[in-house]
Amino acid sequence: MAKKTLTKEEIIHLSKLANLSLTEEEIEIYGSQLSEILSYIEQLEEVDTSKVSSTAQVTELKNVTEEDEVKEERSIKDLAGLKVNKDNYFTVKRIR
Amino acid sequence: MYKYQPVIGLEIHVELKTKSKMFCQDSADYFGKKPNTHVCPVCLGLPGALPVPNKKAIEWTILIGQALNCSINKVSKFDRKHYFYPDLPKGYQISQYDEPIASNGWLKFQISNFKFQIKEKKFRIHRVHLEEDTGKLIHSGSDTLVDFNRSGVPLVEIVTEPDFDNSDDVKRFLEELHTIIRYLGVSDADMEKGSMRLEPNISLRKISIQDSGFKIQELPNYKVEVKNINSFNFVKRAIEYEIKRQTEILEKGETPAQETRGFDSVKGITYSQRSKEEAHDYRYFPEPDIPPLEFTYKEIEDIKKKLPELPSDKEKRLIKEYRLKAQDAFILTRDLRIADYFEKVTDEFNKLMLVQDKASVDIEKQQSLGQTIANLIVNKRLSTSLDPEEFAKKAITSTVTYIADREKMDKAVSKVIDDFPKAVEDYKAGKTNSIMFLVGQVMKEMKGQVDANTVKKKLIKILK
Structure with a gap:
């Protein structure tokens, strides 16, 4: 089984995409863990899929839709306890 | 010898005016509402929430695709597009990647050049897909405020091929598209409220003309996108500014940066927005929570039957049926209400004339009845808020003399x-x-x- 090892650059790139700030030590730990996970998944490549057509889902469902109706009872009425200001806006640190 | 030729493509976002949101049942009517009152676990992206597509939004996207002469794909699916930004509570937007609802269409219409010669032009549509709108951000002091009422409102993205080479054609195309969307009744397409948003992408192609007259075209190796413009005139000005800016850079022997820019409508210039640190890496993958969409031929045809007569067809018919001048037929058909009103008034006019003794009627001007009515509407001589019968009566008083x-x-x-x-x-x-x-x-x-x-x-x- 070929062992795929992710480079440090790849780990840093992935951590950025995942919005994680990792320490040097964590890059080391997560890097080797992620490589191991990838290698584990890679075992699937041993299965012969030449006669199987590709699919994006396995439920075999299709066209699951809702009618265009408002169901107010599903809306959240009270945002108390969440980070909202007096005007009911969520607030985050200014982004620009 | 060489010259530069603009290569322009468009991305247009249109918010659908469904009652509920795209993947949940909160009201999609967010404009002017108290912030974060139309939110639920689905559009807030809370763990475990299950998105279910709005049937009407799917039908309307098919309808838009059909109005733009696209082929409707029998199989379609939703994908997750990942990026981090506070307007996106889930960390991804549900969109469509490689299987859009509609693709390969076109739109053609009459366009007059600077010499007022009328020519029919055709522009290709690359694809039409369905996604969800994001929340609204307000930057205030040291905070950014987020309102998720808009988050999850159905949003249709229309992408053209880079078929435009000047800003006038772009403006005319956008106006035609806007009119079509309004005719379909699927969106307010209100530019000021942001329910229609425009993004032109612009680059310049170098055309070398050799002594023999042979032309060599070089494809541009960059593309500049101008984001979120909310007026046709601003798009025109942004394009003109970009053409000038890029020409200057290219003439210095440099290549314009591949980037996203904003448009400052006060200064009439575009400006570089903080360029994303790296190339977009959206990591699209199929939305596992939403089973694929499949349409039968009959379903697609049934939706097609709902297509109304579109503005350019109506324009042609009015010219032929009522013997109108082309420019008046154009003006009347820009607003479906006015076009319908015109036909109703003409009808009422005819009915009223029938009860008169025909021999005693004498229309003053040497023009068709339709043109007479068209003049009254276009020149605002009579108000179109009148009941059509009332309008027709007044029209008769002012244009017809009885013996x-x-x-x-x-x-x-x-x-x-x-x-x-x-x-x-x-x-x-x-x-x-x-x-x-x-x-x-x-x-x-x-x-x-x-x-x-x-x-x-x-x-x-x-x-x-």
């Missing part, structure tokens, strides 16, 4: 000529203004029940 009325008018004219010999003399002596005095007297004699222009013509004819 019975004419006899009365002839008598009044003779009487006024006899009663005011001084004014008649003045007119004959060249004081043409005195005709208006005589017209006034005739009007008075007839208690206003006559068209002043008709009286004036009659007087001039007699006194000549």
